[in-house]
Amino acid sequence: MGTLPSAPVEKVIVTYKSQAAEAGSNTAAKSDAAEKAAKTGEKLAFERRLAGGAALVDLGDSATKQDVTEVMDAFRADPAVASVEPDIRAYAMAVTPNDTEYAKQWDLFEATGGMNVPAAWDKTTGSGVTVAVIDTGYAAHSDLAANTVAGYDFISTSSDARDGNGRDADAKDEGDWNATDGECGTGSRASNSSWHGTHVAGTIGAVTHNTKGIAGIAYGAKVQHVRVLGKCGGSSSDIADAITWASGGSVPGVPANATPAKVINLSLGGASSTCPSVYQTAINGAVQRGTTVVVAAGNSNANTSGFTPANCSNVITVASTSREGNRSYYSNYGTAVDVSAP
Ligand SMILES: [Ca+2]
Ligand SMILES: [Ca+2]
Ligand SMILES: [Ca+2]
Structure with a gap:
């Protein structure tokens, strides 16, 4: 492999x-x-x-x-x-991962609606690359720990962070649950924690070939949790700083990132018909430092132009497709979409 x-x-x-x-x-x-x-x-x-x-x-x-x-x-x-x-050499092609849940991961191995990832594994599994997951942070997981490098907690408001302080070096996910309806504004509902950052990180870089859990898409890569989403989401000011830090830029009051990311994943977004300049500036800086910024198109079944940072320049905006290869019923769409994946 x-x-x-x-x-x-x-x-x-x-x-x-x-x-x-x-x-x-x-x-x-x-x-x-x-x-x-x-x-x-x-x-x-x-x-x-x-x-x-x-x-x-x-x-x-x-x-x-x-x-x-x-x-x-x-x-x-x-x-x-x-x-x-x-007289050239030939090598064994990628072995099917032995992870216990791999058979369910049609999105990875199917060649039509899936990503046909095993064919890519013959070329690379992402080794040497750090992927920053700017999200809810890290819930300790044995199918992820070995592929995880130190991140940072960028949530500056203690009450949203739920860890009793502002920014700190521990990107542990403290939970984004809501006890009551309306806690995060009109229309918000009571909910359990999503542990979203851990889910996203597993999709990217779960430890693979360990007879356990799932296979990650780029399981040779390292995942870096950069925490920005807590109770009621996160702020663009924290997210922009997180983008800068993750890509190796300097953020006042925060120690330098020892393992800057080649790729930043932002499976997050908010409603805005324009890309806030705080986002665009941070993104441009990241791209200038050689980091690729990947953003979810969003899951609102609406045009991506109304969602940010999906509507920013210099990012790869990713929509969602179904097992049949159609647009997922919930996926955003529009000209801002660069690629789609199941
Ligand atoms: Ca904190
Ligand atoms: Ca913390
Ligand atoms: Ca695994």
Whole structure:
């Protein structure tokens, strides 16, 4: 799994034209290898005949890329040779994760309505990348702990934070429950805590191949919890600072981020027909530092233009699709959407 190794080539496969002596005679093939060796100055040895009749020629394990190219060119220039190619290495393709809930994760493995993630795992699992999850913070979870790096709690209002203080280094999710209807304004309902940040982090980077829980999409990456949402949501001033800090920018009164994020995930939003400048400034700074900012389009079945930071510039706005590949009935839509995913 992960990025395939790149091993040096030590052998080439030479196919002679059918009428050539080397096509049928090992002695002729051997002397042709000796001839090409003299021509290129490389040590070449005819090793054996392949099932299809091609000759396998060994260059030895000290051959450089350049040596291989010269030898292949020499064979190619010979009118008796039909083709020559390097004897390349092949590797086992991605193994199906053994996580107990993986069979339910059609959004990952299905190729039509899903993301066909196993094919991407052959190329990368995200190792070397930190993804900041700017959200409700972290609820300790054994299927996430090993992939988690230190984050920060940006909620500056103690009563919203529920941890007895303002900003601090512990991004623990203290819960965003509401005891009563109307607690967070007209129309708000009593609810249990969402533990949303932990859910999002698991989708991104759950520990995978541990015979437990789910598989993460980029399970080789590290997740950084940056807490901005508490009781009744969060403020754009805290969220903007969190974007700056997560991407390695400096925020007054907050120690520097030791592991700045290459990707910031913002599965959050509020109603606004314009992108607040506090958001756009923070986003532009993050992008300038090389960080990609990914924002949810929103789940209100409405045009994304009315939701922020989904309507900001310099972000990748992501809508939701169903198992059949249609827009999810609840997903926002519109020209601000860049990509969609199940
Ligand atoms: Ca706090
Ligand atoms: Ca805290
Ligand atoms: Ca797992």
